[in-house]
Amino acid sequence: VPGGPYERIYEAVRRIPRGSVATYGQVAELAGLPGRARQVGYALAALRGGDVPWHRVVNARGAVSPRSDPAFEALQRRLLRREGVALDRAGRVCLARHGLRPRRGPRRA
DNA sequence: AGCCTGACTCGGA
């Protein structure tokens, strides 16, 4: 739905740099919807392809949120890895390294 | 209208 409230969320997700990830809460804030992390998940669930890098969104623990179809979880991890995002043994993203950070660049030598 | 569900998060036990 173009122009709908979801567009702001999608727009925020598009702003996540390649090789970085953001939490649902951060996306909500970037979209101007503080405290509505859940709505972000809902909006992303409504995605049907398109140019939204949904795989760069993870939960506050840095883990890929469980979803109805586990196949997508694997896909998300694969897409992240393809972008150079490191995942630990527990399958969690190193937020300290790839987490969206206003202060410190995501990419650091 | 109410009730249930879901890609969430936080604080407390």
Added chain:
DNA sequence: CTCCGAGCCAGGC
């Protein structure tokens, strides 16, 4: 570390 409860919003019945 894990489990629970409360707050959160949109949709479907």
